[in-house]
Amino acid sequence: MDNTTYIALSRITALTHDLEVTTNNLANANTTGFKSSRELFSDYIVKQKDIHGLPGGQTEAYTQDRATYQNHEQGPLRQTGNLTDFAINGEGFFAVQTTQGVRLTRNGQFQRRSDGTIVDINGNPVLDRFQRPIVIPREDDVLSVASDGTISTQDGAIGTFDLMTVDNLNTLQPEGSYLLKPTTRTRVLPHKEIRQGMLESSNVNAITETTRMVEIQRDYDLNFQLVQTESTRRSNAIEKITQDPSSS
Template sequence: MDNSGYVAISRQAGLMRQFNALANNIANASTGGYRREDVVFAEHVKALDAGDPSISIATASRRIIDFTPGDIQSTGNPFDVAIEGDGFFLVEGADGPRLTRAGAFSLNGEGELVTADGRRVLDEGGAPIVIPPQADTFSIAADGTIAADGQPVGRLGVAIADPASLIREGDNVFRAEQGYEPAPDARVRQFAREGSNVSAVTEIARLIEVQRAYEAGQRFLEGEDERIRRVVREIGLSR
């Protein structure tokens, strides 16, 4: 394969990664607190042998996450909570707290506040939040303070972190590679959920663009393959 083939294949690989990212965004367009992601294309210039020009190859090995807030909608469920502005809820992780914007909470059998996938929600000190089973009323103030029958039982842990250090994991949570800090000025809203920040229409349109670009690249590769085969045949006939 000559240099043009390697250049085209590198572009095709990047487009496939972008296609998968867009498809994942569309699949999560209705997932509460989901943050869309995309692929960053960069140019990798490789020096060749002395006297030969360099070769430029596309790379798309890094994904970026869009942390634009999603729309907040009222639900009437007292265990639904949304963050207004920056910040993430602290939730349980296998090897330390994780961060999420998905605030569709509920109670498990032990009276602990948990996420939709069963992770325990943590307070500002990193401990699980337990609601007394005999409580008749449950409320969450704007500063995250939780009260049962009018008595404080904890405060939601809300943290901020450098977006560039956040690594997406499963279950719509993030791991903060460089740590996180408490968000003392964060405000939350009870009886509400934050939706995904994905615009399905926009993502579908971009998906079609990427698919067309990939198909054009495939046609180029097929043309290059035929050109090389033709050259080989002509060389063979000339001997």
């Protein structure tokens, strides 16, 4: 293959990954607390030598898929009326204990187990600032959470929902549709605003993602067509040479 084909193939490879990310965004447009992702591309510049092997030739740009990053912009808050639904207004994350370790999440769709432990949709206990599960006494049938995270029952305040964060949100690694793995040290937010009876919707804009998907597909088709055209041109050239008696 010549350089033109290699350049087109590098673009096709990057577009394929970009399409996977965009498709995943659309699939989670209705997932509570989901954060959209985007691909980060760059051009890898190669400077070619001239015909005599000296500097000063043309440059070629190969597409490189550098990274996938998340958009941590807050999604719209919606009212549910469920006393164990919680939305974060502003920055921060709930901490939950999974079998793989502590994970962060913006999905506050919690439940109360029969033993009083507050868990997420997959049964992972929600943690306080000391990484202890938040437990509501079984005999308490009233649950109220203030905007500062203070948890109260009919017997008064019994604990606090604490929000965690990290210094660089780009270091968080997505796991599934709603969990984030911290790869650096977490810290407790001194100020927080929690809304009881509400959930944060996905921050995916379905129209934007659909438009993006169409653009990716068009770019993919153009580059794939270029590869096919180059392949046909080379095949025709080889066939002509092998069939031309004067070439021997």
